Amino acid sequence: MDNREEAAAFLRTRRDRITPEQAGLPVYGLRRVAGLRRGEVAMLAGVSVEYYTRLERGNLKGVSDSVLDAVARALRLDDTERMHLYDLARAAGGPATRVRAGRGGGTSVVRPSVRRIIEGMPDLPAFVTNDRLDTLAANPLGRALFAPMFADPTASPNTARFAFLDPAARRFYADWDRVTRNAVGVLRVAAGKNPYDPELVRLIGELSTRSEEFRSLWGARDVHVFRQGVKRFRHPVVGELELDHESMRLPSGTGGTGGTGGMGEAGGTGGDGLSVVVYSAAPGSAAADALTLLASWSATAGRGRQVDAPSG
Numbered sequence: 001m002d003n004r005e006e007a008a009a010f011l012r013t014r015r016d017r018i019t020p021e022q023a024g025l026p027v028y029g030l031r032r033v034a035g036l037r038r039g040e041v042a043m044l045a046g047v048s049v050e051y052y053t054r055l056e057r058g059n060l061k062g063v064s065d066s067v068l069d070a071v072a073r074a075l076r077l078d079d080t081e082r083m084h085l086y087d088l089a090r091a092a093g094g095p096a097t098r099v100r101a102g103r104g105g106g107t108s109v110v111r112p113s114v115r116r117i118i119e120g121m122p123d124l125p126a127f128v129t130n131d132r133l134d135t136l137a138a139n140p141l142g143r144a145l146f147a148p149m150f151a152d153p154t155a156s157p158n159t160a161r162f163a164f165l166d167p168a169a170r171r172f173y174a175d176w177d178r179v180t181r182n183a184v185g186v187l188r189v190a191a192g193k194n195p196y197d198p199e200l201v202r203l204i205g206e207l208s209t210r211s212e213e214f215r216s217l218w219g220a221r222d223v224h225v226f227r228q229g230v231k232r233f234r235h236p237v238v239g240e241l242e243l244d245h246e247s248m249r250l251p252s253g254t255g256g257t258g259g260t261g262g263m264g265e266a267g268g269t270g271g272d273g274l275s276v277v278v279y280s281a282a283p284g285s286a287a288a289d290a291l292t293l294l295a296s297w298s299a300t301a302g303r304g305r306q307v308d309a310p311s312g
Helices: 003-016 038-045 049-056 065-074 079-091 112-119 140-145 159-165 168-172 176-193 198-210 212-219 286-302
Strands: 126-129 135-138 228-235 239-249 275-280
Touching: 003 049, 003 079, 003 176, 038 049, 038 065, 049 065, 065 079, 079 176, 112 126, 112 135, 112 275, 126 140, 135 140, 140 286, 159 168, 159 176, 159 198, 159 212, 168 176, 168 228, 176 198, 176 212, 198 212, 239 286
Parallel strands: none
Antiparallel strands: 126 135, 126 275, 228 239, 239 275
16 A cells, blocks of 8 residues: 555545634635645644645655644544554654564464463453454354354454455444444554555455445545444344453564454554454343353354344
């Protein structure tokens, strides 16, 4: 992916969404656009119009931390957007931190100790994922929870691919619109960190070619990081359930670089781009009962088998 094009489009879309009133600027006469002008962003950031124009053309190489911070404040970037701006500067050879050379290709290897951790949580669905939304490892209850995605044993499960390309995903995710929007935001963050990751480039190309919804969301340039939240499912075996999820970044050296495999949510900064994602339900809740039932189904009839929606 073209880092300059990514940086230019990101800054432009962030500028377009901020009105002069939101930025505390006076408005005189008619304006052709609702967002800020380049000169207004430059003034708010304390740089020349010429310098900001250079940035918005995608040239972030050599930009100082102080300028990046000033632009982030002027554009009212949130923490995730600020992180993404720094990632774009790193990928351009900027000084923010070291360039992530060598990251993001090939096959990840999850350490046996990490696999033992998720296997040691038999009552909770747990996964190890990477920034491309592949699953590198999953415990039995995790595979049972996401049975529709694991239904094809020949496919490499991936949250974004499943959500956009498998018709079962629209039935499975009760909040499909939010799930897909967040998935695109995670991939956008990954692209900012590693724009030349060949597996990521192929994934984005596949989704762009095959899904109009993905193309539309990708063009918005929004970013997202999974940390914690609530997700609602319509499971073909246990019905509707609402689960909390937590995403915990693994330290550097936990796995390899990049990854292949399946499902999950990841985000933030850190080592090899791997995270442990765990779903849970409040004790005594209907969702907790559903997980117990799902564990029983997984142990008896469901593990590794294709799941069809119940009839009727």
